[in-house]
Amino acid sequence: MRPGETVAIFGTGGVGMNAVQGAAMAGAEKVIAIDLVDWKLEKAREFGATHTINPTREDPVQRIMDITHGVGADATILTAGLVTPNLLATATRATRKAGRTVIVGLIGLDPNEPATHPLDLMFMLMAKEVFGTIFGHNVPRIDIPRLLDLYRDGKLKLDELVTHRYRLDQINQAYQDLEEGKVIRGVLLFD
Structure with missing residues (x-):
């Protein structure tokens, strides 16, 4: 994520809330939190979300397009407890041309839904990227001391x-x- 970008985070549990706060700390211009639970969306604002979306009341893709004036998010991050093919498709539709979708949540644990995603040729033509991450691609000996410093300086909200x-x-x-x-x-x- 680069300063000035728009980031949309799908799921505001513990991991998602840290993604919200990380995007805000990294200088994202717009941090969009998406969740089904209203009180979590209110809490996301305390962690740095500039916009919130409850998909039970509004279409997240359309709302993200409205927020970004039709461009889409530079990055979408899937931190929901279970990432379904439908959620992945929603996130990639909300991602701009040449944007990135990052899968952080668990995928393929639903026995009624296979862990596959149909290949969308238009997606490929738009140069969008989808990739997964485990533990945020951190280097613990470098990143943990930095996170501890941010926490001690009051910049990283963990107790909250x-x-x-x-x-x-x-x-x-x-x-x-x-x-x-x-x-x-x-x-x-x-x-």
Whole structure:
């Protein structure tokens, strides 16, 4: 991501919220957060989102095109817990010509939906790129000290990601809350 770009993040759980804050810290001009849960979208603004979209109320592709005056996002990042072929297609349609779509979330875990995506020749003609990442392509010995410095300097919000704390005997409730979209980051306490 380069300063001045428009970045759209699909999914604002713990990973997505960090993508929002990372894009804002890296100088993105427009940071668009997309999620089904309104309170997470409100929280995304605190982490640097300039625009939010709830796809149950508006078409994310059309809204991103409106925000970018018909150009599309320079980069779309898929951080949803499960990246389906339909979500991937939505993100790539919202990506500008020669733009990038990054898959961070899990793909292909739905037994009813194969982990394949049909080849779209128009997509190829538009020089769009799709690639995956694991752990953000970080180099831990370089990036972890830098992230710690950002946290210590108050520039990286980590404490604010924790929305719920659970005792170990509440583990089932923690999973249920996660599935229902009630948590950004939950922490298990071993007291």
